[in-house]
Amino acid sequence: MYRHDGEDVFVIDNHIHLWDASEENVIHEGGEQFIQCFYDYHTGFTPEDRQWDLETYRDYGPDKLMNDVFRDGYVDMGIFQPTYLSEFYEDGFNTTEDNAELAEKYPERFVLNGSFDPRDGEEGLEYLRELKERYDIPGVKLYTAEWKGDSKGWRLDSEESFEFLQECVNLGITNINAHKGPTIRPLNRDAFDVADVDDAATSFPELNFIVNHVGMPRLDDFTWIAAQEPNVYGGLAVVAPLALSRPRKFGEIIGELLFWLGEDRILYGSDYGLWEPEWVIEAVMDLELTDEQEKEYGMEFDLEKKRKIMGENAAELYGIDIEEKKRQFEFDEVSERFDLGEAYTSEAAAD
Amino acid sequence: MAQSQLAAERDAAERPPVDRKAVLDRLDRVDDPELDRSIVELEYVDAIEINAGDTSRMDGDGSDAGESNAEGSKVFVRFKLPTAWCSPTFAWMMATGIRDETEELPGVSRATVELIDHMHATEINDGVNAREPFEEAFEDATEGIEETRRSLDRKARLARQYRAVEALLDVGMRPEQIVSLSPADVGLADLLAEGRDVEADIGESSDSDDEAGDRDEAHVTIPVDGGALYVQVPREPIAVYVTKAIDTDLLASPDDVLFATPDGEAISVEDFDLVHHRARAANVNQIGQGGVCASLHEARYGLSVDEPAD
Numbered sequence A: 001m002y003r004h005d006g007e008d009v010f011v012i013d014n015h016i017h018l019w020d021a022s023e024e025n026v027i028h029e030g031g032e033q034f035i036q037c038f039y040d041y042h043t044g045f046t047p048e049d050r051q052w053d054l055e056t057y058r059d060y061g062p063d064k065l066m067n068d069v070f071r072d073g074y075v076d077m078g079i080f081q082p083t084y085l086s087e088f089y090e091d092g093f094n095t096t097e098d099n100a101e102l103a104e105k106y107p108e109r110f111v112l113n114g115s116f117d118p119r120d121g122e123e124g125l126e127y128l129r130e131l132k133e134r135y136d137i138p139g140v141k142l143y144t145a146e147w148k149g150d151s152k153g154w155r156l157d158s159e160e161s162f163e164f165l166q167e168c169v170n171l172g173i174t175n176i177n178a179h180k181g182p183t184i185r186p187l188n189r190d191a192f193d194v195a196d197v198d199d200a201a202t203s204f205p206e207l208n209f210i211v212n213h214v215g216m217p218r219l220d221d222f223t224w225i226a227a228q229e230p231n232v233y234g235g236l237a238v239v240a241p242l243a244l245s246r247p248r249k250f251g252e253i254i255g256e257l258l259f260w261l262g263e264d265r266i267l268y269g270s271d272y273g274l275w276e277p278e279w280v281i282e283a284v285m286d287l288e289l290t291d292e293q294e295k296e297y298g299m300e301f302d303l304e305k306k307r308k309i310m311g312e313n314a315a316e317l318y319g320i321d322i323e324e325k326k327r328q329f330e331f332d333e334v335s336e337r338f339d340l341g342e343a344y345t346s347e348a349a350a351d
Numbered sequence B: 001m002a003q004s005q006l007a008a009e010r011d012a013a014e015r016p017p018v019d020r021k022a023v024l025d026r027l028d029r030v031d032d033p034e035l036d037r038s039i040v041e042l043e044y045v046d047a048i049e050i051n052a053g054d055t056s057r058m059d060g061d062g063s064d065a066g067e068s069n070a071e072g073s074k075v076f077v078r079f080k081l082p083t084a085w086c087s088p089t090f091a092w093m094m095a096t097g098i099r100d101e102t103e104e105l106p107g108v109s110r111a112t113v114e115l116i117d118h119m120h121a122t123e124i125n126d127g128v129n130a131r132e133p134f135e136e137a138f139e140d141a142t143e144g145i146e147e148t149r150r151s152l153d154r155k156a157r158l159a160r161q162y163r164a165v166e167a168l169l170d171v172g173m174r175p176e177q178i179v180s181l182s183p184a185d186v187g188l189a190d191l192l193a194e195g196r197d198v199e200a201d202i203g204e205s206s207d208s209d210d211e212a213g214d215r216d217e218a219h220v221t222i223p224v225d226g227g228a229l230y231v232q233v234p235r236e237p238i239a240v241y242v243t244k245a246i247d248t249d250l251l252a253s254p255d256d257v258l259f260a261t262p263d264g265e266a267i268s269v270e271d272f273d274l275v276h277h278r279a280r281a282a283n284v285n286q287i288g289q290g291g292v293c294a295s296l297h298e299a300r301y302g303l304s305v306d307e308p309a310d
Helices: A029-045 A054-058 A061-071 A096-105 A118-135 A159-171 A195-203 A219-228 A247-260 A277-286 A291-297 A303-318 A322-329 A333-338 A341-350 B002-014 B020-027 B088-104 B121-129 B145-170 B189-194 B235-247 B269-301
Strands: A002-004 A007-009 A012-016 A077-080 A110-112 A139-142 A175-179 A208-212 A232-235 B045-051 B073-080 B108-116 B219-224 B229-234
Touching: A002 A277, A002 A303, A007 A303, A012 A061, A012 A303, A029 A054, A029 B269, A061 A096, A061 A277, A061 A333, A077 A096, A077 A303, A096 A110, A096 A118, A118 A159, A159 A195, A195 A208, A195 A219, A219 A232, A219 A247, A219 B269, A247 A291, A247 B269, A277 A303, A303 A322, A322 A341, A333 A341, B020 B045, B020 B073, B020 B088, B073 B088, B088 B108, B088 B121, B088 B145, B108 B121, B145 B229, B145 B235, B145 B269, B189 B235, B219 B235, B229 B235
Parallel strands: A012 A077, A077 A110, A139 A175, A175 A208, A208 A232, B073 B108
Antiparallel strands: A002 A007, B045 B073, B219 B229
C-alpha cells in the first residue's frame, strides 16, 4: 500500500514478469539481444544506486520478485503478463507456467494472464482452452512481434487472430493485453503499429484491449484509436519511469492520455523486472503537471486520478474488490512474511 | 587521355577539400526519421575516415576499378543507434541517407557506411554498400521502404504543424485566419521554388543581423483581415514546417493551403481544435520517444544528447 499525504493508495501493478534469460536458457542470438536491450532500458532509466547487475537481471527468481514488488515496492497485487519468445529461449522467456509458480502460491496477490499465438492454429486454441481450464485465466498477453519459424510477427486484426479472440469471448477471457511498444519486428511495417487494435476492438466490443506501453512511439495513433473505441485502455509500462528522469515529458504523455482516454482507462504498470516498482511508483505519485501543462490539458494530475491509475481501473477490469482485498491482506501470508498487515489495519481503523 | 587528366586535375583543384567538418555538415541533413532530428545532433555518427587514395577500408570487390583517384575521396562513415532493436527500416533509411548525402559532397567519389551494434548490422551494411534495394537485403520485407518513410514524414509534418500553429496562436491569430493561410501569406513562397529536400537552415542565421539591415530575418510578417493588419511571427517554426510540408507533397504552389489534417485535407474552422490536438499528440509522441531513445543511447554509450525541454 502506498501512502500519499496521509492517504492510502491501493496499488495493482498491471504489468509484471518472472522471466528466465539465463545464458543456459538462451538458444538464439535474438534471445541474447532481447535481454541486452531490456538491460539497456533498465540502466537507461534506473537511478544508479538502484541498478542491478546483468546476472541478477537475467534470472532474478521468485524470492527477489516478492521482495521487490511487495515488501519494498508498495504493490498490493500484481498482474502477470507472459511473454513466451519460444524461438529465443529454450523453456520460454516468461511463460504462463513460469508465472504460475508464484500465482498459485499466493493466489490472493496475483492475477495470472495467459497468452495465445494464432499461428499455432488448432493446437493453439487447444492450449488456450487448457490455460483457462488449468488457471482460469481472466486475460491474455499478446506479443504480435514474436518470431515463429519464417514469420516475424502477426496482426491482431487477421482472420486467424479473430478466431482466437472469438474463443476468448467463448471462454470468458476478457482482458486482451497487447504489447505495442518497444519491439523487434515486424520488419518493414513500422514496428510499433497500433492500427490492428482498432479493428479488433470494434469487432469484439465484449473484450477489453489494454495497449501496453500506450503504443509508444505511436502514442498519437494510439490516443486517436482509443478516443473512438471505449474498450481500449492504455498501460503505462515503460512510460512510467519517465516520471523520474524526464518528468516534463511524462507530464505531457499523461496529459495526452487523460485528454483522449480519460482517467478511467489508464493503468499503471512497472514492467517488473525491467524496473523495481518502488522508485517508479514514488515518481509517478509525486508528479504534478506544470502550470503550463495544467492549462493546456485543462486539468490537474490529482490524487483521485492517481488512485484510479494505480489500482482502481485495474480492479474494475479484473473484478477485484479493493475493500475486501484490504481486509484479506491484514492477515494473509505475504503480509505476515513482510510484516505489512498494519498498513491494511490502519486503513480499516481510519475508516 | 592527357586532356581528361588535366580536366580531372582542374576539377580537383576547384573542389573544396573534403574534411571531417564538411562531411559532418552534410550528414546533418540525414535525420532519424522517427524523431525528426539530425543524426549528427543525436550523436549517432561514430567515426569518419577520409582516404583519398587508400581503398583498404572500402568494399574490396574492385567495383570501382577503372575509376581514377583523381575522381575524389573515398569516405567511410560509421554510425550507431540507441538500441540494437531499432527498426531495421529506420536504420536502413539512415544508412542510405549517410551514403547518399556524403556522395553529394563535391570531391567525394564514394562513401561506405558501417552500422555497428545492431541486430541487423550485417544485412544493412552489406545491402547499403552493395547499393541493393531494401527488399533485396531483407527478403521477408512486405512493405516498401518508401511507404514507411512517407508515413513517418507525415507524422513529422504533423508535429511540426503543431509548433507552427502554436507560434501563430501565440501572436493572437484566430483559427479562421490560420486555416486559410498559404505559403505566400507567410512570406515563404521562396522555399517552394527550392523544391524538395530544401534545407531548413532557417532559424540559425536569422538571429544575426547581417547585411539584411532593417529586414528582420527572424520573423515573418503575415497580413490578416484582408491586409488591414499585420502580425509578426517567429520565422523558424513556420519555415521548418513548410520544408516538411513540401517534402510530403502537401505544398506545391504558393497559394496552396498551408496547414492540413493528418490525412492531408484542408482544415475546417470547426475541426481546428481537433486537428490541433491531434498534432499536439504527434508532437508529444515525438518528444516523448526522443526521451526514451536518449535514455537508451546514454545507457549504451554514455553519450548525452540535448533534448528540447526537460
